[in-house]
Amino acid sequence: MVSSKDVAKYAGVSQTTVSRVLNTPELVKPKTLKKVMEAIEQLNYVPNDIARSLVQQKTGIITLISGPLHNPFFVDTTTEIVNYANARGYKVNVYFGTEDNLETIYNSVLETKVDAIILSSIRYTDPLFYKLEKLEIPFIMFNRKHQENRHFVEIDNIEAGYLATNHLVTLGHTDLCWIGGPHEMSTFFGRYEGFKKALVEAGIAINTVPTFFTNTSKGDIKRVFEELLLLSPRPTAICAATDAIAIEILNQCLEQGFDIPNDFNVIGIDNVELSKHRSISLTTVGIKSEKNLGFLAIEKLFDVMEKKSACIQQTESVKLFPRNTTGKKMN
Amino acid sequence: MVSSKDVAKYAGVSQTTVSRVLNTPELVKPKTLKKVMEAIEQLNYVPNDIARSLVQQKTGIITLISGPLHNPFFVDTTTEIVNYANARGYKVNVYFGTEDNLETIYNSVLETKVDAIILSSIRYTDPLFYKLEKLEIPFIMFNRKHQENRHFVEIDNIEAGYLATNHLVTLGHTDLCWIGGPHEMSTFFGRYEGFKKALVEAGIAINTVPTFFTNTSKGDIKRVFEELLLLSPRPTAICAATDAIAIEILNQCLEQGFDIPNDFNVIGIDNVELSKHRSISLTTVGIKSEKNLGFLAIEKLFDVMEKKSACIQQTESVKLFPRNTTGKKMN
DNA sequence: TTCTGAAATGAATACGTAACCATTAAAAGG
DNA sequence: CCTTTTAATGGTTACGTATTCATTTCAGAA
Numbered sequence: 001m002v003s004s005k006d007v008a009k010y011a012g013v014s015q016t017t018v019s020r021v022l023n024t025p026e027l028v029k030p031k032t033l034k035k036v037m038e039a040i041e042q043l044n045y046v047p048n049d050i051a052r053s054l055v056q057q058k059t060g061i062i063t064l065i066s067g068p069l070h071n072p073f074f075v076d077t078t079t080e081i082v083n084y085a086n087a088r089g090y091k092v093n094v095y096f097g098t099e100d101n102l103e104t105i106y107n108s109v110l111e112t113k114v115d116a117i118i119l120s121s122i123r124y125t126d127p128l129f130y131k132l133e134k135l136e137i138p139f140i141m142f143n144r145k146h147q148e149n150r151h152f153v154e155i156d157n158i159e160a161g162y163l164a165t166n167h168l169v170t171l172g173h174t175d176l177c178w179i180g181g182p183h184e185m186s187t188f189f190g191r192y193e194g195f196k197k198a199l200v201e202a203g204i205a206i207n208t209v210p211t212f213f214t215n216t217s218k219g220d221i222k223r224v225f226e227e228l229l230l231l232s233p234r235p236t237a238i239c240a241a242t243d244a245i246a247i248e249i250l251n252q253c254l255e256q257g258f259d260i261p262n263d264f265n266v267i268g269i270d271n272v273e274l275s276k277h278r279s280i281s282l283t284t285v286g287i288k289s290e291k292n293l294g295f296l297a298i299e300k301l302f303d304v305m306e307k308k309s310a311c312i313q314q315t316e317s318v319k320l321f322p323r324n325t326t327g328k329k330m331n
Numbered sequence: 332m333v334s335s336k337d338v339a340k341y342a343g344v345s346q347t348t349v350s351r352v353l354n355t356p357e358l359v360k361p362k363t364l365k366k367v368m369e370a371i372e373q374l375n376y377v378p379n380d381i382a383r384s385l386v387q388q389k390t391g392i393i394t395l396i397s398g399p400l401h402n403p404f405f406v407d408t409t410t411e412i413v414n415y416a417n418a419r420g421y422k423v424n425v426y427f428g429t430e431d432n433l434e435t436i437y438n439s440v441l442e443t444k445v446d447a448i449i450l451s452s453i454r455y456t457d458p459l460f461y462k463l464e465k466l467e468i469p470f471i472m473f474n475r476k477h478q479e480n481r482h483f484v485e486i487d488n489i490e491a492g493y494l495a496t497n498h499l500v501t502l503g504h505t506d507l508c509w510i511g512g513p514h515e516m517s518t519f520f521g522r523y524e525g526f527k528k529a530l531v532e533a534g535i536a537i538n539t540v541p542t543f544f545t546n547t548s549k550g551d552i553k554r555v556f557e558e559l560l561l562l563s564p565r566p567t568a569i570c571a572a573t574d575a576i577a578i579e580i581l582n583q584c585l586e587q588g589f590d591i592p593n594d595f596n597v598i599g600i601d602n603v604e605l606s607k608h609r610s611i612s613l614t615t616v617g618i619k620s621e622k623n624l625g626f627l628a629i630e631k632l633f634d635v636m637e638k639k640s641a642c643i644q645q646t647e648s649v650k651l652f653p654r655n656t657t658g659k660k661m662n
Numbered sequence: 663t664t665c666t667g668a669a670a671t672g673a674a675t676a677c678g679t680a681a682c683c684a685t686t687a688a689a690a691g692g
Numbered sequence: 693c694c695t696t697t698t699a700a701t702g703g704t705t706a707c708g709t710a711t712t713c714a715t716t717t718c719a720g721a722a
Contacts, residue, residue, distance in 0.1 A: 001388075003678055014702045019680060029700060044465070050390065050444050051678035053381045054707050057332075061424075069410045070604065075400045082425055086432070091443065093392075094413055094425040105417070112422065113381050134375070247608070254609035273401065277578070278585035279610040334708055345672045350710060360670060382708035385677050 002043045011039035022047060053113075062301075063093045063109050065119035067143075071216070071244040072272040074120070077142065077294025081118060084298045090115070097121040099215070110135070116305055118297055122146055123184040138304040140312055142297035145186045153297040153314045157187050160269045160285045160318045161194020165239055167283070167320055168265055169202045172329035173237035176204070178211040179224055179249065180241035188213075191241045191269055210235060218248055225252040236265060236329060243268035243275050243284055250280065250325065265326040281324035287316045333374045342370035353378060384444070393632075394424045394440050396450035402547070402575040403603040405451070408473065408625025412449060415629045421446070428452040430546070441466065447636055449628055453477055454515040469635040471643055473628035476517045484628040484645045488518050491600045491616045491649045492525020496570055498614070498651055499596055500533045503660035504568035507535070509542040510555055510580065511572035519544075522572045522600055541566060549579055556583040567596060567660060574599035574606050574615055581611065581656065596657040612655040618647045 004018040011018070013032060020028050021036040028036075039045070053059045062085050067074040074096075082092045093114065095105045102121060106128055109117065117139040122128060129146045132139050145152035168176055178195050181188040192211075199206050210231055212224045228235065240246035246268030253260055260266060268275060271286020287293060296316065303309040335349040342349070344367060351359050352367040359367075370376070384390045393416050398405040405427075413423045424445065426436045433452060437459055440448065448470040453459060460477045463470045476483035499507055509526050512519040523542075530537055541562055543555045559566065571577035577599030584591055591597060599606065602617020618624060627647065634640040 001678090005678075015679080016681090016702060016704095017700085020701085023680075027700075032700080046442055048385075048444060048678050049442060050381060050384045051707090052680075054379075054385055054678080054709090055680045057707075059381060069400070069406045075406055079400045079427060082427055083432075086426060086436070086439075089439075091424045091439070093422045095417060096410060096413055101414075101417070108417075108420075108422070111377055111380060113379060247610075251609045274605075277611075278582045279578075280608075332708090336708075346709080347672055347674095347711085348670085351671085354710075358670075363670080379708050382677090383710075385679090385708080386710045388677075 001048075002045050004045070004047065007036065007039045007043055007045050010043055011036045058115055059113055060089065061091045061093055061114045063095070063112065063114045063117045063119075065095045065097050065105060065109065065117070065121055067121055068096045068098055070218075071242070072247065072274040073143070073242065073244060073270050076273050076292050077120070077297075080292055080295035081298045084295060088302060106131075116140075116301055118142065118301055120144055124186050124189065125184065138301060140297050140301045140304065142293045143187060150311050150313060153293055153300055153312060153316070154186070155287050155293065155316045155318050157190025158194040158197065161191035161239075161241075162198045163194070163318060163320050164191075164267045164269055164285045165195045165198035166201070167285075167322070167326065168237040168239060168267060169198060169204075171237075171265065171326060173265060174204065175233050175235045176209055176237050176239055177228060177231070177235035178209065178239050178241070179221070179228075179245055180211070180213055181216050181245075182213060188241050195239060216242070216245055221245060221248045222252055225249060225256075229256075237326070238264055238266045240266065240268045243270040243272045243282060246282055246284070246325075247274065247280060250282070260325050261327045262330065265329075267326055271321050275321075275323070283323045283326040284321050285318050286321055288319050289316055332379075333376050335376070335378070338367065338370045338374055338376050341374055342367045390444055390446055391420065392422045392424055392445045394426070394443065394445045394448045394450075396426045396428050396436060396440065396448070396452055398452055399427045399429055401549075402573070403578065403605040404474070404573065404575060404601050407604050407623050408451070408628075411623055411626035412629045415626060419633060437462075447471075447632055449473065449632055451475055455517050455520065456515065469632060471628050471632045471635065473624045474518060481642050481644060484624055484631055484643060484647070485517070486618050486624065486647045486649050488521025489525040489528065492522035492570075492572075493529045494525070494649060494651050495522075495598045495600055495616045496526045496529035497532075498616075498653070498657065499568040499570060499598060500529060500535075502568075502596065502657060504596060505535065506564050506566045507540055507568050507570055508559060508562070508566035509540065509570050509572070510552070510559075510576055511542070511544055512547050512576075513544060519572050526570060547573070547576055552576060552579045553583055556580060556587075560587070568657070569595055569597045571597065571599045574601040574603045574613060577613055577615070577656075578605065578611060581613070591656050592658040593661065596660075598657055602652050606652075606654070614654045614657040615652050616649050617652055619650050620647055 005015050008015040008018045018036055021033055025033055064081055066078050069075050085092045097105055110131060116137055119141055120143040122141050122144050124147050129148055139151055141152045145154050180192050183189045196206055214220045214224050238249055240249055246266050249266055253264055258264060268282050268284040271284045274280060275282035275284050300312045336346050339346040339349045349367055352364055356364055395412055397409050400406050416423045428436055441462055447468055450472055451474040453472050453475050455478050460479055470482055472483040476485050511523050514520045527537055545551045545555050569580055571580055577597050580597055584595055589595060599613050599615040602615045605611060606613035606615050631643045
């Protein structure tokens with residue numbers, strides 16, 4: 001491998017000068033500059049970014065721990081995060097966390113020198129949070145947040161759950177049901193709180209309403225839907241905690257020959273890009289901002305990296321996006 | 332930052348011994364081992380992977396240059412590639428290439444020390460290929476290939492185009508049309524060749540068949556669809572070069588109030604996960620293997636990294652996946 | 663007890679760069 | 693022409709690890 005020393009020797013200058021040519025060319029005489037540039041060209045020299053990282057104590061890498069891409073929410077956020085970071089000259093180490101591999105990922109990440117970390121997969125009481133704080137590098141959580149209430153960008157989950165549920169109530173549904181995920185995640189917890197709040201307001205007794213707290217894999221949701229079909233009275237409206245769940249419920253409904261929204265109303269939360277596709281056209285609740293949560297988070301993360309902010313605590317307001325999976329209840 | 336030297340001092344041993352504790356613990360006396368382990372614990376020492384990379388000349392990083400995730404094909408492949416590499420202990424630097432940023436990405440990648448590169452965005456005559464060969468690190472292209480015909484995993488694009496077209500012909504369609512992308516990409520080129528081959532066999536004159544070669548952004552496809560609606564005779568069957576195109580065509584059809592498959596038959600190529608969703612249920616042609624192209628490629632890349640293979644040249648066979656966007660032509 | 667070989671440890675160095683400090687060359691001022 | 697600045701360059705070191713080679717320690721055999 002050809003190093004800056006080789007270039008220096010070839011050009012008849014010191015390694016220091018070669019370094020200067022690359023980093024502060026205005027400090028080197030035009031004639032020497034040319035000489036060195038030619039040597040670089042001749043020898044096909046490429047600076048070693050690892051060595052640079054070592055001496056500068058900065059890697060130019062950001063770690064992203066995302067949820068899996070079969071959840072369309074993470075398709076949207078990963079896109080924004082990676083593209084934004086790249087545009088700012090950073091590389092992005094991407095991980096897709098699931099139940100199984102999360103511990104492994106955390107260990108790997110904690111042993112890797114990076115300039116910042118952005119993650120979504122954290123649980124409300126996750127000990128990882130404290131390890132991240134110990135690392136003393138900027139980090140931010142998007143979507144989910146931690147009980148310590150620091151370093152996060154989220155949507156107003158309670159309001160989101162409330163708006164979604166309220167929409168169904170307003171359409172005349174009284175037989176609702178809830179399909180959510182584990183309450184160790186702040187998103188599922190908050191959205192369910194909103195669900196209950198809307199039920200109370202509507203005068204519906206919470207204990208009469210079927211609720212499912214499930215893992216969010218296809219198989220799990222399929223099982224939930226099968227259970228749901230056995231309920232009596234059968235719900236006419238399904239409130240899903242995320243678009244990902246809602247979209248898989250749609251899949252199951254169609255699979256079984258049901259008609260949406262006539263047999264079931266379905267509403268989600270997140271307003272993912274895919275929900276806008278005319279084949280899906282999912283009614284949902286999502287962030288008011290034009291930018292998605294991933295974008296907002298990475299933007300804020302850079303603020304922290306540049307010391308413009310110290311600690312991010314941001315909750316974005318939400319609104320309803322009515323589409324074709326919900327409609328006035330027929331009798 | 333606490334280094335192995337600090338640990339050494341604290342434990343009263345040499346830095347060499349600390350290094351041994353981490354890498355070859357069987358070579359160090361149990362008593363010393365314990366002493367050092369405790370020091371590591373006490374000082375909260377984490378090895379610096381950058382320094383390690385520098386001395387070992389290997390980074391544990393693989394670069395992935397993928398297409399954008401709004402193309403569902405890359406959702407599937409990115410998932411497999413990242414997860415496989417992670418499982419094998421590698422980190423993955425992810426880039427999403429588009430027309431605009433590809434040059435920038437290439438430059439960044441060429442200046443970054445990594446252990447291997449996997450990419451899909453290459454053009455048939457892309458000079459990048461030669462630069463990659465010069466780097467002398469393992470690399471592989473998936474989906475698209477380069478004119479040099481080395482280092483790739485692809486599907487049989489000609490056969491794919493042929494099967495898709497033939498399916499429409501068999502259903503009784505005579506007014507076909509083709510929507511593809513720029514022919515500098517081997518995928519689009521090959522699939523169109525298959526399209527023509529099937530037309531010839533069906534006795535349809537190629538010059539009577541409308542063809543669109545477009546960029547694959549939503550806006551571009553919308554424009555194409557609007558043009559298509561003005562054609563006379565209006566095509567009854569649309570052959571899209573990729574599922575991504577097909578799915579956006581579906582979106583446009585529904586947007587305009589058309590019914591699928593009655594007003595238009597639509598077929599894609601790639602058999603992406605999303606095409607299986609019941610709301611989409613896209614007829615398509617895809618790889619016969621259970622594994623997707625991304626998985627096959629990353630697997631092969633590891634073979635190369637481990638010197639099990641020198642140069643990959645793999646073309647996977649394909650088959651038809653009939654679903655609900657095509658059907659017998661009604662009169 | 664002494665010798666021999668293996669086991670355990672340490673000292674020095676390399677990896678390739680940027681940064682700091684020292685030095686030389688050139689330009690400006692009297 | 694000499695002095696004083698300023699521009700341009702070079703020598704040396706630090707970053708934190710793994711590796712190579714040399715040295716010490718120790719157990720077992722003679």
